[in-house]
Amino acid sequence: KNQVEQSPQSLIILEGKNCTLQCNYTVSPFSNLRWYKQDTGRGPVSLTIMTFSENTKSNGRYTATLDADTKQSSLHITASQLSDSASYICVVSGTGFQKLVFGTGTRLLVSP
Amino acid sequence: NAGVTQTPKFQVLKTGQSMTLQCAQDMNHEYMSWYRQDPGMGLRLIHYSVGAGITDQGEVPNGYNVSRSTTEDFPLRLLSAAPSQTSVYFCASIIQQGARGELFFGEGSRLTVL
Numbered sequence: 322k323n324q325v326e327q328s329p330q331s332l333i334i335l336e337g338k339n340c341t342l343q344c345n346y347t348v349s350p351f352s353n354l355r356w357y358k359q360d361t362g363r364g365p366v367s368l369t370i371m372t373f374s375e376n377t378k379s380n381g382r383y384t385a386t387l388d389a390d391t392k393q394s395s396l397h398i399t400a401s402q403l404s405d406s407a408s409y410i411c412v413v414s415g416t417g418f419q420k421l422v423f424g425t426g427t428r429l430l431v432s433p
Numbered sequence: 434n435a436g437v438t439q440t441p442k443f444q445v446l447k448t449g450q451s452m453t454l455q456c457a458q459d460m461n462h463e464y465m466s467w468y469r470q471d472p473g474m475g476l477r478l479i480h481y482s483v484g485a486g487i488t489d490q491g492e493v494p495n496g497y498n499v500s501r502s503t504t505e506d507f508p509l510r511l512l513s514a515a516p517s518q519t520s521v522y523f524c525a526s527i528i529q530q531g532a533r534g535e536l537f538f539g540e541g542s543r544l545t546v547l
């Protein structure tokens with residue numbers, strides 16, 4: 322069964338600290354992997370998209386990595402800010418946009 | 434650029450009532466879709482459309498109906514609301530650019546069925 326598992330479920334860090342969120346998937350065939358940020362009460366917003374041949378992608382203080390061999394991805398947040406408090410969702414795509422498999426997300430709280 | 438616009442943002446229904454969630458996008462995207470988001474679960478696809486006049490079922494289509502008469506609009510109809518349909522609904526659109534097309538989401542519609 323195609324699945325995307327994220328860890329941890331929730332995380333609290335101090336402002337200014339770094340953190341890493343994990344995503345493991347069993348989706349096959351694999352097309353791309355996406356990370357989204359979802360603020361409370363808002364829709365998800367894209368952070369990065371990586372295809373099979375890409376193993377790292379950055380978007381400001383967000384850096385995503387992909388290991389297609391082990392089917393793992395991580396999202397690293399550098400120098401966290403209060404505005405980083407949100408849910409981060411890992412999404413893996415098979416063939417076609419109707420084949421997106423969503424993880425349940427990691428809830429991040431950045432504390433002052 | 435408004436992006437993807439959903440209305441209403443909040444709605445309370447009684448069991449058996451019907452309603453339509455509206456979704457409009459102004460980016461000329463071919464692909465549009467509806468998801469529901471429930472606690473402890475990833476977003477699940479309800480229905481999708483690859484262009485005007487073309488719709489298909491997703492993972493959880495029962496109790497929902499869609500149509501796509503124009504490129505811009507993709508309404509989701511609840512025919513006879515049930516408490517199990519209490520959820521947050523998201524509309525999304527994408528321009529098909531192979532594997533790298535970016536998916537744009539609306540702000541969500543929170544539905545409570547009593």
